[in-house]
Amino acid sequence: MAVEVVMPKLGMSMKEGTVSVWNKEVGETVNKGESIASINSEKIEMEIESPAEGTILDIKVSEGEGVPPGTVICYIGEGNEQVEEKKERDIQSKSKKERKKISPVARKMANSANLDIDTLVGTGPGGRITKEDVLHALPEREEKKQEEKKQEEKKQEEKKQNETEHQPINMMRKTIASRMMESLQTSAQLTITLKADVTQLTNLQQQLNETAIARYDTKLTITDFVAKAAILSLLEHPAMNSQYHNGVVETFENVHLGIAAALDNGLAVPVIQHAERLTLIELAKSIKLYGQKAREGKLLHDEIQGSTFTLTNLGAYGVEHFTPILNPPEAGILGVGTMYDTPVYREDELCKGTILPLSLTFDHRVLDGAPASAFLSTVKAHLEEPISTLL
Template identity: 45%
Template sequence: MAQEVVMPKFGMSMEEGTIVEWLVKPDDEVKKGDPLVTISSDKITNDLEAPASGVIIEVTANVDDTLPVGKTLAYIGEKGEKPEPGREEPQEEPQAQQAQSSSTQTEEEPKTNGRAASDSRHIKISPAAKKLAKSKNIPLEELTGTGPQGRITKQDVENYERPASEEPAPQTEIVPYAGIEEAVTKTPVRGMRKAIAENMHQSLQQSAQLTLMKKADVTDLLHVQKQAKQSLEKDGETVTLTLTSFIAKAVVKSLQAHSHMNSAYIEDTIHTYPHVHLGIAASLDNGLVVPVLFHAEHQSVLGLAESIQKLAEKARENRLDTSEMSGSTFTITNLGATGIEYFTPILNPPEAGILGIGSLQEEVVMIEGQPQARRFLPLSLTFDHRVIDGDPASRFLKDVASALEQPYQMLL
């Protein structure tokens, strides 16, 4: 009897998914656990593995189709077998198949010489590396894996050097624009990019956003961070104590003192939360995700650093579950690595506040009549004016800056 392959449920909040790419075609032989199809939800993109061994006897969903969880995508059976009619109503994914859905990697036996097999279904490669290779039009069989058991990593893709004669030409289309024909690149908006577009448009359309800006003198904080980082390294700790972990602690302490900032505007009602579920925006190759530090008020600076590090690793490897990216009450977004100072971050709906972090700036200031070089951190607070007025929002931002300027208080 043919085995149905159904739209999986990658996380508790997933209701539907979009077919990004079929990795197999009808009449292909597959083994249980082989990657069949790449699926994108509103937050993550994963490969779905074969629930059984056999032959792909029929594919019932096309690339770009968006289908509810439980909908039949394909059938696996014996060669020549005819599939029975699939389910018409979406159902919860069976636990067995959900367990077979891969959110971490696509793996089979590699060639013994360390080079990936020519059949893309038998290549050890992480989803992030596979996605990057596809965007660069790099054949997977040309890549050599340096990860565990020959697994191809994202770094392997980035280090790949293509012969000059093989550089792909950009895909363009000639279209008329203002009476002149121009070559343009067309990219369908789908998956994560579509979700981001819809959420950001909704955020601006359905809230009254205002941004306040202030800089914090973090000269002393940087000294504390450096000393603490060196101490942890001596003790053999693997946690990296970043500036972001101190910023997170400062924000959490300030949210506890200004509960109105830890709120959301939902259906003409202001919801104020007793706990701080802190979202940390993370940029990916194909978009943006916001993993959440739940009950952040119970964590020390070191605990926040460890949580941030783990979530960042999972984000880079596309291993975040949708439950880890839902339920934040306030968000931090950091553009410091790009050299940006101040900007106007867009609220992560339905939250009432988001703090943008800019690039460290060095300035000479007068202190007790003497010039001193100091390091300043630009802060940009966007808030929903339907929930908060300018004065309480400015006091919250002032407290965040004060906490960063008095780092030892955050360690107590």
């Protein structure tokens, strides 16, 4: 008996899931546990694995189509097996054809010419389809084929002339677009920038990494140090660890740090709960774990909720300063640019230094430029005196 594959429920609030892409087609064989499709809902994307070994018998939900959880999206069974509901349609169709009045000669001619008997109009007694009816239908069908061919050629020609590519927006992209518009329309956003001399930090990173890898199987990155510096600064400047809600500013004692992770088809922001309780190594492990889960589409719904401040890094793309958009309803988001080497003065001596650009976007309804600048300056101080991130 065919096995039903249904749209899973990825979270308590999930109302609809969308099939991003089918990895298998009808008629292809699959092994149990093999990925057959990718589905997404809001910011979560995951692979659907085959619950059984067999053949894809029927695909009920097409790519880009959204359906409620529990909806059957495909059937898997034996290669020659038919899905029950499909059988019923075939039986009904067959019965309808058998009820059609048609002479034996006309039926034979129609079958040979691949004519659908249901489309033929009978002129014989009682509406019986005759040989002449079939002969009359043949040129009409040929004319229809020629017209369809011309229409298809016309469509192909128009497609070649128009190079614009139209792709349906998946659920994740829709959610991101909606949240970004909400963020810009419902908050007073301002971005300030600053540069930190992280020469000592890069030296410390190199010194610690050999031990970190050997003892903890974890490599420390600049993002890990920036995250730790941001957490310490939020504890010193709690106004930045806030949100504006219904005319009231809510300030949080705990730091639930969102780490923006770029995906092939969008963006996810997994949240490290109670980040202020973690050591640098524990924080680095959490950042890498959630980043990997985001890329593999394995984040749970609860793992992308409740952040109080967000960190986003575009340094890998060569970007220096940029304007991060607030992750609503948070009051702040810190953007990290690409590091670069440049001559700097130290005690009247010119030497090579490593600079890290920082961009802070904050909600002007929650705090003003001075306290926001004080927070960013504290982040800079921790990065320029990196030993403070270890204590």
